[in-house]
Amino acid sequence: MTLSDIRRILDAEVIAGNESLDREIGHAFAADLLSDVLAIARRGADGALLITGNITHQVIYTADVVDLGAILFVRGKRPSDSMIQLANQMQIPLLMTSYIMFETCGRLYEQGLKGCIEKAGDGSD
């Protein structure tokens, strides 16, 4: 599905990366803990959507170093202007939805978006 589909499904607001709405998102994962994001990304999260309630600059830097496709903030959490500026600079699209994390994941999954990995410790671990 595309970022545009994700915006529609979650009634989301696009905060950065309006020009990238046709970007294809193949996988997603949800985490507030950035060490978890880094651990998951180790197995490959190129172009994935990160669903998070963590609104810090470190989320943007993390997304950059592991080549995430976009970040979706849940629970109506709005990133600061300097975060938005950083995301624009790094060309990382940012979306925001009022849905809570559980609802957000459920709705996307229902529409066919799958997780980057299913379980910790499978695959190359």
Place this chain on the structure above:
Amino acid sequence: MDQTERATPFHKIFRIEGGNFTHAGSISSRVKRVLKEAGFQSKVIRRMSIATFEAEMNVICYARHGTLTLFVFPDFLKVVVDDEGVGIKDVHQAMREGFSTADEKIRELGFGAGMGLSNIKNVTDKMVLTSEVNRGTHLEFMVNVHPVRNSCEALNPAGINLKCNPATGGTAEQHGIISNGVKDGAEK
């Protein structure tokens, strides 16, 4: 300067200021760009970036200041991080997943869950950690550029002494060594 650094074809030094949380992660972002421009495989870049990110966070969270140096060797990439700070009392305990001394501020940033060092160990081919309480911490990690069966085979031609730690002058065993894929690993 030890043998490793003398033989280095390319290296880049980044200074890290402890407690400067706003741009925590920016050095990892720069390291990633350097590696990308150099044309390394995306998987190699990703592994280095992940480990660098965790290492950078550790300096910002627990040290007054530090340096992070990226070395590019023909067969592997290496990062050396030296900081002046609180140090680690027990490196074996610190390596255990879930062990953390992080305060609320660190946790608010989405770190401090006791995953950092084990993340570094998991994404790299070799990791060495030594520390002295109230002095500082020395961390090295390496990622092989070309897949090899045994990481020692890739490291030895470059003259790296697996046992001796140049930062403290003592043996790695005395100070605590954590390594992957070599027999003196402390984990498991």
